[in-house]
Amino acid sequence: MPPQKTTFENLDQSKRERIMIEATKEFAEYGFHQASVNRMVNRLGIAKGSLFKYFGTKQGILEYVFGHAVTMLKAPLKQIRLETEGGDLFERVRQVTLAGADFIEAHPNIYRIYLKMLLQENFPMRERFLTRIRATSGKFLHSLVQEAMESGQLRSDIDTDMAVYLLDTTVDRFLQSVAVPFLDGDSILHGADRQTIETRLDSLLDLLRHGLSGIPKT
Amino acid sequence: MPPQKTTFENLDQSKRERIMIEATKEFAEYGFHQASVNRMVNRLGIAKGSLFKYFGTKQGILEYVFGHAVTMLKAPLKQIRLETEGGDLFERVRQVTLAGADFIEAHPNIYRIYLKMLLQENFPMRERFLTRIRATSGKFLHSLVQEAMESGQLRSDIDTDMAVYLLDTTVDRFLQSVAVPFLDGDSILHGADRQTIETRLDSLLDLLRHGLSGIPKT
DNA sequence: ATGTATAGTGACCGGGTGGTCATTCGCTAT
DNA sequence: ATAGCGAATGACCACCCGGTCACTATACAT
Numbered sequence: 364m365p366p367q368k369t370t371f372e373n374l375d376q377s378k379r380e381r382i383m384i385e386a387t388k389e390f391a392e393y394g395f396h397q398a399s400v401n402r403m404v405n406r407l408g409i410a411k412g413s414l415f416k417y418f419g420t421k422q423g424i425l426e427y428v429f430g431h432a433v434t435m436l437k438a439p440l441k442q443i444r445l446e447t448e449g450g451d452l453f454e455r456v457r458q459v460t461l462a463g464a465d466f467i468e469a470h471p472n473i474y475r476i477y478l479k480m481l482l483q484e485n486f487p488m489r490e491r492f493l494t495r496i497r498a499t500s501g502k503f504l505h506s507l508v509q510e511a512m513e514s515g516q517l518r519s520d521i522d523t524d525m526a527v528y529l530l531d532t533t534v535d536r537f538l539q540s541v542a543v544p545f546l547d548g549d550s551i552l553h554g555a556d557r558q559t560i561e562t563r564l565d566s567l568l569d570l571l572r573h574g575l576s577g578i579p580k581t
Numbered sequence: 582m583p584p585q586k587t588t589f590e591n592l593d594q595s596k597r598e599r600i601m602i603e604a605t606k607e608f609a610e611y612g613f614h615q616a617s618v619n620r621m622v623n624r625l626g627i628a629k630g631s632l633f634k635y636f637g638t639k640q641g642i643l644e645y646v647f648g649h650a651v652t653m654l655k656a657p658l659k660q661i662r663l664e665t666e667g668g669d670l671f672e673r674v675r676q677v678t679l680a681g682a683d684f685i686e687a688h689p690n691i692y693r694i695y696l697k698m699l700l701q702e703n704f705p706m707r708e709r710f711l712t713r714i715r716a717t718s719g720k721f722l723h724s725l726v727q728e729a730m731e732s733g734q735l736r737s738d739i740d741t742d743m744a745v746y747l748l749d750t751t752v753d754r755f756l757q758s759v760a761v762p763f764l765d766g767d768s769i770l771h772g773a774d775r776q777t778i779e780t781r782l783d784s785l786l787d788l789l790r791h792g793l794s795g796i797p798k799t
Numbered sequence: 800a801t802g803t804a805t806a807g808t809g810a811c812c813g814g815g816t817g818g819t820c821a822t823t824c825g826c827t828a829t
Numbered sequence: 830a831t832a833g834c835g836a837a838t839g840a841c842c843a844c845c846c847g848g849t850c851a852c853t854a855t856a857c858a859t
Contacts, residue, residue, distance in 0.1 A: 370805080370806070372610050373805085374805085374806090392702075392703075393703065394701065394703075396614065396615050397614050397615075397703065399845080399846075399847090400846085400848085401845080401847085409807080409808090410807060410808040410809060411808085411809070411847090411848085412807070412808055412809070412848090412849080412850080413806075413807055413808075413848085415849080416806080416807080416850065418600070420847080420848080421847065438697070441851065452793075455835075456714075458729070464605055464773075477684060478700045479700055479701060481700060481761075481763070481764070482696045482697055482699060482701075482761065483612065483697060483700075483701075484610075485611065485612075485615065488593045490763075492669055493762075493763040497763055497766060500766075501766035501767065504766070505766070505767075514589045515795055516794065516795055517794065517795050518791070518792075518793065518794065518795045519795065521787075521788060521793065522784045522788075524767060524769050524783065525769075525784045525785055525788060526788060526793055527766060528758075528765055528766060528767075528769060528770070528785070529751075529769070529785060529788050529789075530793075531765075531766045531791070532764070532765070533747075533750070533751070535751075535754075536750045536754050538666065540750070543699075543700065544710040545699070545708075545712070545715055546750070547746055547749075547750070548698070548715060548718075548719035548722070548723070548745060548746060548749045549723075549742060549745070549746075551742050551743075551746060552746070560782075560852090563743065566740045567743055567744045567746070567747060569739075570739060570740075570743060570744060570789075570792075571747075571788075571792065571793055572793060572794045573736070573792040573794060574736075574788075574789065574790050574791040574792030574793075575655050575670075575735055575736065575744055575747075575748075575789055575790060576671075576734065576735065576736065576737065576790045577734055577735045577737065578732055588835075588836070591835085591836085592836090617815080617817095618816085619814075619816075619817090627837080627838090628838040628839060629818085629836055629838085629839070629840070630818090630819080630820080630837070630838055631819090631836075631838075632838055633817085633819080634836080634837080638817080639817065640817080653807080654811065700809090758818065788815085801858100801859080802856090802857105802858085802859080803856100803858085803859100804855105804856090804857090804858105805854105805855085805856085806833105806853100806854080806855075806856100807852100807853080807854070807855090808851100808852080808853070808854090809850100810849105810850100810851105810853100811848105811850090812848085812849080812853105813846105813847100813848100813851080814845105814846085814847100815843095815845090815846080816843100816844080816845075816846090817842105817843100818841105818842085818843100819840105819841080819842080820838100820839105820840100820841095821835100821838105821840105821856105822837100822838080822839100822847100823836105823837080823838075824835105824836080824837070824838085825835095825836085825837095825838105826833105826834090826835095826836100827831085827832105827833090827834095828831100828832090829830105829831085829832080829833100
């Protein structure tokens with residue numbers, strides 16, 4: 364039995380896009396529970412019944428919109444992994460981070476939804492979506508570190524798990540700092556332009572590479 | 582004119598405490614908008630009108646409860662700064678992080694409110710509270726780095742702002758990772774006991790101190 | 800012109816919300 | 830006993846919510 368098309372999928376593309384954009388905006392601004400279907404349909408100029416015909420429930424709208432976006436995450440990561448194969452770990456991490464910045468710039472509202480989901484236990488689909496995202500980005504970094512370890516780019520005595528953790532969280536937090544105020548202490552990142560982002564990132568990666576200490580390891 | 586006591590401040594301490602605890606729990610579980618005053622009063626067994634007499638509005642409840650907690654943050658930080666004066670930077674950072682872990686263990690619901698506030702632009706009082714908190718912890722770390730810099734504990738060529746940023750966000754994220762699932766890639770921190778926390782933290786600080794690279798800086 | 804399938808509609812429902820206020824309660828001083 | 834007063838009450842209000850469904854509009858095949 365071929366999957367029969369939903370009402371929503373029969374709409375012309377322009378209408379579908381308008382609805383997706385407006386719904387994404389609403390969830391990005393208000394999170395899930397505060398988001399209002401009434402507001403969505405008012406801004407779209409369509410009847411409330413229509414939206415429920417398309418997606419069943421409010422949660423269904425979120426699942427469709429966000430699920431779609433999560434799928435788009437994998438492609439650029441895979442590409443980077445292939446393009447930079449065998450290269451320097453920190454250069455690869457740099458590429459990943461900048462790819463993240465590109466994604467956020469291209470889909471800022473999707474990223475806002477992700478951030479709200481992160482720290483709100485009540486957010487529907489939280490566990491499912493976050494698991495998917497973490498699996499994607501976590502496994503990726505893990506393999507990068509593994510390869511770097513094997514090619515002797517890293518100190519042999521380090522705790523691999525902690526190294527992955529440090530890189531993972533640093534990248535994640537770096538992107539958050541650019542997008543959200545109050546996360547970088549002196550606001551040296553929030554809202555920065557591309558040029559500044561790259562400079563700061565290089566500086567940060569240098570610290571990770573060589574450490575902060577002025578005293579050589581004995 | 583002496584500040585005249587509010588109705589709430591005239592209550593006996595046990596009742597005041599019960600109310601504070603219950604309100605904190607409600608906000609911690611549901612955030613601000615989803616939190617329900619009806620639920621609070623039902624669980625407390627008091628009339629809804631009473632709560633509004635005490636605090637005026639729902640937001641007033643939050644301000645009272647959370648504002649009180651934020652004030653308590655400063656004392657332990659100041660103490661650590663004094664007790665460890667002149668000591669090794671990383672040891673001082675270690676102390677601060679563990680103090681943070683202690684605070685979270687003692688006031689888990691306050692920390693949950695803080696986390697929800699962090700990434701929700703609609704949260705009332707967000708800007709005011711976050712500014713206060715960041716000012717407290719940010720300036721603190723800044724002074725630690727400054728002192729370490731002057732006593733030659735750090736490489737002289739590093740970007741001070743980025744060093745502060747790296748330490749600040751690493752500590753912050755470390756605590757988040759312990760408290761929240763999905764933030765540490767392979768769940769090596771979430772829900773860990775004190776012993777594990779200390780071991781991991783030492784490992785992490787070692788990475789920050791000496792860097793990840795196996796190739797010495799030229 | 801008629802039938803059929805699909806898309807679109809919006810008044811309506813039950814329920815929860817933050818907030819109000821006229822009233823009652825409980826204690827203390829006289 | 831009684832007067833006075835702050836604490837406590839809960840029915841009530843206007844509002845907004847997600848979701849429903851009987852109905853209409855449109856397009857195409859016959």
